[in-house]
Amino acid sequence: MVTFGCSWTYGVGIHYTDGMTELEFVSDAWDDDLSDSMSFRGLLSNEFDVVNLNFAEGGSSNQRQFRYAREFFTNPYVIENIITKYKLIVIWAVTSIYRNELWSNSSEKYENFRYTDINLSNFEKNLFKESHDTDAEVKKLSEEIIIWNGFFESIGIKNLWVDTFNTHNYITNFDNIVIPDLMTQMTNNAESSMYHYSNWENDDSRIDDLITKKLLNPISFHPTKMGHEKIAEILKPHIKSLMCFV
DSSP: OEEEOSHHHHTTTTTOOTTOOHHHHHHTTTOHHHHHHHSHHHHHHHHHTOOOEEOOOTTOOHHHHHHHHHHHHTOHHHIIIIITTSOOEEEEEEOOSSEEEEEETTTTEEEEEETTOTTOOHHHHHHHHHHOOHHHHHHHHHHHHHHHHHHHHHTTOEEEEEEOSSOOOOSSOOTTEEOSOHHHHHTTSOOOSSOOOOSSSOOSTTHHHHHHTTSBOTTTOOBOHHHHHHHHHHHHHHHHHHHTTO
């Protein structure tokens, strides 16, 4: 099982326990071992006895995930030793459209950033002001999904898209996408008119309810261990359906 996505998919802050201070929380928020074993992807991997190749990262943009996928699926070693030898399923969690990734000549690497960060550079502020449009971003995201669906079908890979904490108004209906988003389903489908940026801020009406239910932690507002168990429960029938065809 190959997973792409952001902090919810990765498992940021899954170690949270009641009464934990922010300092204690931050010290282990990105623990790889805990994230791999206790996150919904870890739980589902154990449930279906599959290996999880994870490309999700905390704060990741959709643009970075599309790049990771391009690099992975065009790598000659991967093509020869993984794609042609193993049956793969891809779980792809869509994140906030208020993020981006661009190549930086100064650092000589790709830089991932969030337009909602308070410490944006003047370049990033101007980029957002001059080039970011909600409808255009969702349209591009829809087109990416169409292209990747076609690619996966052409090489016999089953894949599933998951709107993570916002349900996007895609330009067409997809039969392999989990909607409404996970955050909404965790609240028993209590809809929100707000767009959650996942920026460690309580910016959405659904958050307080999920904290009360102990499904999100009250510090970074990411899923707790119970939250990941809930997400695994939501996704389990979808994964089971995919496993029937691999």
